[in-house]
Amino acid sequence: MGVVTPRAATSRAATPPKQDRSRATRRRLLESAVACLAERGWSGSTVSVVAEHAGVSRGAAQHHFPTREDLFTAAVEYVAEERSTALRAITPAGRAEAVASLVDLYTGPLFRAALHLWVAASNEPQLGDRVAELEGRVGREAHRMAVELLGADESRPGARETVQGLLDMARGLGLATLLRDDGARRERVVAQWARIVDEALG
Template identity: 75%
Template sequence: MGPLSLPKQDRSRATRQRLLEAAVACLAERGWGGSTVSVVAERAGVSRGAAQHHFRTREELFTAAVEYVAEQRSAAVRGLLPQVQLITGPARTHMAVGQLVDLCTGPLFRAALHLWVAASDDDALRTPVTELEARVGREVHRMAVELLGADERRPGVRETVQGFLDMCRGLGLAHLLTDDTARRERVVRHWTAVLSNLL
């Protein structure tokens, strides 16, 4: 069944998803300056008019795109929970640390970073991006606590988890400029040991 034989609502949903995925890819590859609605529409294989039917402004498109992929990544990490919960001790911590580091070193992080920089100089972007990041940050923190099996009722545990997540973002920044894979693997091993002892 070709795309035109799908019901109109399904075609509209598929077009919207293609636009969101194309917007994230453009942000990650071209940055904010090189990511226009026209470029995204072309990459998604739709007209500029179709893109503007779904998203009235450039800011609306890119904020929605980062939120969309953040939700996809969150769902992927949530999907790991049953698997991780079957493991105990350092092996569980190592798997959780690796997954959380991956969350901060992939295309989503790169796209989000470009959006953060743009929002720092653009009043139209600042409020939606700040609100989005607050939501995503709370969700990632909650997932980290679950994946690590951490008990935040214990003094210092919340701060330790948050410090670890801040370190993950730092690794993501380093990975933007160079292939930081070898160092990242050493850091994952080190944080596995630290978190195993502290949590």
């Protein structure tokens, strides 16, 4: 029986197990798929482009995701989960900060990637049903979290519509950011909406 030298033992301990490396590669590919969608859109986000962005070979990418549809269907789920995680991580101090935090979620790279997925889903049947299902889930969670963060009492007339109007406004700002990131204008809009929300919710 061979003797394991301290150096060999250290080397073995420093090398992550194959399963962990595989999970890390898969996550890197999904993160790169999201980044490429946000930066290049659907047409510019091929498996080769995503693999290069992730720093892995095309063969390694296709080992995890044999087709482009497989990769981006998984990316849809990844984006949905990351957006839900970001929602749950918001801990604002007061309504004005809650409004600003919710808007930030809709003007960042995750939402930008989601927008490109929506556009792609309208032309790609393989993505359409999955995107619609996950967006419905994220939308319901966003509304629930917004109600909680804003301390809204939805039994009061108009409260539910105020929360939904805020989320619709945030999506609109997210769409506008695709063309031009006008931070100064957005700050004024968000400040005004914070006042509207505070007055409407009481």
